Amino acid sequence: MSDLVSGPLESTLSSFSEINLLPTQVLSNLHPTVTPGDEFRTHPIQSAGNTTTGEPVPVITHKAYYHGPPHHGSAPLGHQPDNGCHITWIRQEWRTLTNKQKHDYLNAVKCLQSKPANTSFAAVRTHFDDFQALHINLTKSIHLVGHFLPWHRRFVQVYETALREECGYQGSQPYWDWSLDADDIMASPVFSPDTGFGGNGVDGTYTDLYGTDSSPPTNHTSGWGGGCVLDGPFSSYRLALGPGQRINDHCIVRNINQTFSQFITYAQVANTTRQPTFELFRIELEGKGVTPTHKIHDGGHFAVGGEMGNLYSSPGDPLFFLHHGNLDRIWWEWQKADFSNRLYQISGRTSINPPFVNVTLDFPMKMLELAPDIPARDVMDIRSIPLCYNYK
Numbered sequence: 409m410s411d412l413v414s415g416p417l418e419s420t421l422s423s424f425s426e427i428n429l430l431p432t433q434v435l436s437n438l439h440p441t442v443t444p445g446d447e448f449r450t451h452p453i454q455s456a457g458n459t460t461t462g463e464p465v466p467v468i469t470h471k472a473y474y475h476g477p478p479h480h481g482s483a484p485l486g487h488q489p490d491n492g493c494h495i496t497w498i499r500q501e502w503r504t505l506t507n508k509q510k511h512d513y514l515n516a517v518k519c520l521q522s523k524p525a526n527t528s529f530a531a532v533r534t535h536f537d538d539f540q541a542l543h544i545n546l547t548k549s550i551h552l553v554g555h556f557l558p559w560h561r562r563f564v565q566v567y568e569t570a571l572r573e574e575c576g577y578q579g580s581q582p583y584w585d586w587s588l589d590a591d592d593i594m595a596s597p598v599f600s601p602d603t604g605f606g607g608n609g610v611d612g613t614y615t616d617l618y619g620t621d622s623s624p625p626t627n628h629t630s631g632w633g634g635g636c637v638l639d640g641p642f643s644s645y646r647l648a649l650g651p652g653q654r655i656n657d658h659c660i661v662r663n664i665n666q667t668f669s670q671f672i673t674y675a676q677v678a679n680t681t682r683q684p685t686f687e688l689f690r691i692e693l694e695g696k697g698v699t700p701t702h703k704i705h706d707g708g709h710f711a712v713g714g715e716m717g718n719l720y721s722s723p724g725d726p727l728f729f730l731h732h733g734n735l736d737r738i739w740w741e742w743q744k745a746d747f748s749n750r751l752y753q754i755s756g757r758t759s760i761n762p763p764f765v766n767v768t769l770d771f772p773m774k775m776l777e778l779a780p781d782i783p784a785r786d787v788m789d790i791r792s793i794p795l796c797y798n799y800k
């Protein structure tokens with residue numbers, strides 16, 4: 409590893425000392441309180457930066473949409489010897505979907521939230537909870553590491569597959585290009601109560617977000633505090649897990665924070681995709697922990713705030729999967745810009761604690777009880793099995 413990248417990573421690892429000191433935890437051992445440093449949010453931002461509209465990210469070449477039979481998971485169908493897929497699912501930006509497509513997706517998520525859990529993770533009630541529990545369980549081994557992007561690519565795809573196979577969803581996983589909303593995050597169509605995920609959390613309706621941590625008062629300007637999302641399709645859903653690693657019956661919490669817009673602009677995206685190596689790219693993308701400042705990954709999490717602002721329990725907000733879909737798209741754009749060098753480029757450590765081993769294409773993307781482990785190699789090309797999707 410070059411000095412260029414080991415510097416920020418080393419300083420990050422020491423700043424994550426609280427996490428490092430914890431033994432590997434499983435949900436059966438859930439800690440009842442939030443440990444300092446558990447949140448993405450560790451350093452309040454004092455002032456809003458300028459929102460800039462820099463150069464747009466490169467346009468993706470569209471693949472024809474195949475209106476064929478539903479594709480089932482990772483079955484090696486072999487109709488196309490080049491990639492093993494017999495269908496390519498086209499993922500679209502949320503606002504480009506028709507209202508019917510939006511409702512189909514939202515209803516599929518609600519369906520997942522009505523299906524019983526089928527894992528043995530502690531406290532899970534629904535199959536939606538299973539995904540949040542998986543992420544909580546693996547948090548310390550899937551962030552600030554070389555497989556951060558491949559793991560989350562696989563995670564979103566397993567979720568998308570569950571929406572299809574268990575809830576009859578016929579569409580693709582949408583993504584949220586937050587750079588389009590950086591000027592006014594609250595106005596984003598993803599927060600529509602009718603054709604979106606509901607709006608901001610209501611001040612004062614949830615005050616226990618950070619456990620014993622005393623948070624400044626809630627308001628829409630500061631973004632600190634949060635409250636229950638009381639409109640939209642998920643207003644009545646009760647999460648069983650979070651914030652953090654707690655077992656805790658609670659509403660989905662949001663706390664939209666415009667001050668993070670500076671980290672999710674076109675200019676920030678372009679600055680990410682212009683990085684020449686995977687190592688620099690993944691570090692530029694992930695944010696605090698691997699860099700001294702926020703980047704597009706943690707910036708997007710904090711811009712929504714609440715559940716989404718928590719390193720562990722963020723998949724409790726269904727928007728998580730649209731945020732990570734967008735990060736995945738940005739990774740794909742970076743790969744596409746130089747396929748011959750980048751399609752299978754991977755680097756970084758396999759863990760945030762010693763012994764330090766470099767991640768390789770053979771490193772397993774663990775999905776525990778939700779899906780088979782597959783090597784990073786199998787998620788590098790989104791056009792091939794078991795993924796079979798592309799971005800529009």
Ligand SMILES: [Cu+2]
Binds near residue numbers: 543550551560
């Ligand atoms: Cu994550």
